[in-house]
Amino acid sequence: MIVKKDVPQPEELLLVPGVKTVVKLGTINGLKREPQIEILAGNKTETIHKENKCYYKLDVAKVMWSKGNSTERMRIAQLVEDNEVVVDMFAGIGYFSIPIARHSKPSKVYSIEINPVSYNYLCENIKLNRVEDIIKPILGNCKDLCPSVNADRVLMGYIGDTHDYLEKAIKILNKDGIIHYHESVPDKIKFKRPIQRIKEAAQDNEVNILNRRVIKKYSPGVCHVVIDAEIC
Numbered sequence: 001m002i003v004k005k006d007v008p009q010p011e012e013l014l015l016v017p018g019v020k021t022v023v024k025l026g027t028i029n030g031l032k033r034e035p036q037i038e039i040l041a042g043n044k045t046e047t048i049h050k051e052n053k054c055y056y057k058l059d060v061a062k063v064m065w066s067k068g069n070s071t072e073r074m075r076i077a078q079l080v081e082d083n084e085v086v087v088d089m090f091a092g093i094g095y096f097s098i099p100i101a102r103h104s105k106p107s108k109v110y111s112i113e114i115n116p117v118s119y120n121y122l123c124e125n126i127k128l129n130r131v132e133d134i135i136k137p138i139l140g141n142c143k144d145l146c147p148s149v150n151a152d153r154v155l156m157g158y159i160g161d162t163h164d165y166l167e168k169a170i171k172i173l174n175k176d177g178i179i180h181y182h183e184s185v186p187d188k189i190k191f192k193r194p195i196q197r198i199k200e201a202a203q204d205n206e207v208n209i210l211n212r213r214v215i216k217k218y219s220p221g222v223c224h225v226v227i228d229a230e231i232c
């Protein structure tokens, strides 16, 4: 191993005030988005991350954190209008639900999460950010558990087989409601395929594409995109 002289080594980083552990983040696997990590120094992997005036408690050894999505987290929070009902189908520890509840004025956010570890952090984060009156956490599969509410906005912040959940999302959406649909997609068809999938799932309903964004590079030749679509 070549050790560059001026680059601080993990053990040295522990001397920086506030740094107790140094980890190397690896891949994130499976439906429950469980991370692979390597602990380089220290041993405490539970932390509280502060971002945009929101607090996120999590154990980086057990649940994922995507630092590349911070702009998207704040963008979505700023789009939510007063009194909207929002359904977050893949809530995780509250990546989107918490900033929405902190920075906007929805009437309710239903946050559904399948991974019990992430769900428990979601519940802790709701308390930590004092948004108990706004967010209702639900443990389970959003395919089965989507509440029988009429949503003004549905967040689909998951990449994998997200398109399999489009029908469900559209079913619970009010007329002229908005979905934020995420997909990992080859660069060459980066907006074409997700938009096509949304239109197919919407069947006879008119679809207005309000925005399309590349969130980040996912792997070589593949990007993570989000499409904002109004279903009329």
Ligand SMILES: C[S@@+](CC[C@H](N)C(=O)[O-])C[C@H]1O[C@@H](n2cnc3c(N)ncnc32)[C@H](O)[C@@H]1O
Pocket (backbone or CB within 6 Å): 031, 032, 033, 064, 065, 066, 069, 089, 090, 091, 092, 093, 095, 096, 112, 113, 114, 115, 118, 140, 141, 142, 143, 157, 158, 159
């Ligand atoms: C990728 S994470 C959320 C990432 C987040 N959107 C971000 O930007 O950082 C997606 C979450 O969806 C959860 N999940 C996956 N399939 C699910 C399902 N069918 N129902 C509910 N939650 C699900 C996973 O456990 C995971 O916590």
